[in-house]
Amino acid sequence: MEAAPAAAVGEFHERPVAPALRTVFAAVWSHRMPEAAAPPVIVTPDGTIDLQWIGGALRIAGPDKEPQTEIIPAGTEIIGFRFHPGAAHAWLGLPVSEITSRRVALEDLWGVRARRLAKSIRDAADIERALLADRVEHPSGDMVMHAAFTLIMQGAPAGVALIPWLARALQMSERSLRRRFDENFGYGPKTLDRILRYQRFLSLRRTSPKVPTALLALDAGYSDQAHLVRESRRLTGLTPAAKAPYPAR
Structure with a gap:
């Protein structure tokens, strides 16, 4: 069966996370596979990291550098808690470069603590209750890296070299910048x-579906439409004309 973009398979919903968890997690989402046989799904890199409940266990979906293809049984529901940028490193207690482009059982990282966390979980509400009970061990994220994420999302000024611009904006050396990025983003x-x-x-295509792709590409920061097509194939395995996968893992 041919792989399909995640957005084209099953049902996806997202909502705010419980208030007490919002210093660590940006949102909670669910993705339910269809009851009939589902094709493999293509997950597109989106710069985020998730704590996921799938198949009765907790796992970490690390930061992806390239598209990932996953085979998920029909009828499966994945519940994901999306970390704020810069929060996963402190919460997990390891550089996220160690889990880049991987799906890792939380038990493999935390052992007994992860088993205790997962013991009574049945649904999203249970996960939130378990995380709240564990909140004393929720350290604050790296706010400087959160700011770095925001700066990059907004886009560097035209004609300005990215890394020197970021280093100046964040008041750190380029060497420190690269180290902190590896720790917090995995690349x-x-x-x-x-x-x-x-x-x-x-995002531009969702909000302006009638605008020509070439203009959207320029607005997003690509040099031209051909540049967009190359990057789309690199990051999704698809051309921009295909239905875009949403940022769920």
Whole structure:
């Protein structure tokens, strides 16, 4: 069965996370596969990291650098808690570069603590209750890296080199910048810039579906439509004409 963009398979819903968890998680989402046999799904890099409940266990969906194809059984519901930019590193207690482009059982990272967290979980509400009970161990995220994410999402000024611009804006050396990016995002600023530029394009296409793709590409920061097509194939395996997958894992 041919793989399909995640948005084309099953049902997806997103809502705010419980207030007490909002310093760590940006949102909670659910993605239910159809009851009939589902095709493999293509997950597009979006610059985020998720804590997921799937198949009765918790896992971490690490930051992706390239499209990932997953085979998920029919009828399965995935519940995801999306980390704020810069929050996963402190919460997990390891550099996220160690889990880049991977799906890792939380138990493999935390052992007994993860088993205790997962013991009574049946649905999204249970996950939130378990996370709230564990809240004393929820450290604050890296707010400087959160700011870096926001700057890149907005886009560097035209004609300005990305890394020196970021280093100046964040008042840190380029060496420190690269290290902190590896710890918090799993890759460097240029990779995050490519991923978030594509996310800008997807956002523009959703809000302005009648605008020609070539104009949307320029607005998103691509040099031309051919540049967009190359990056789309690199990040999704698809051309921009295909239905875009949403940022769920």
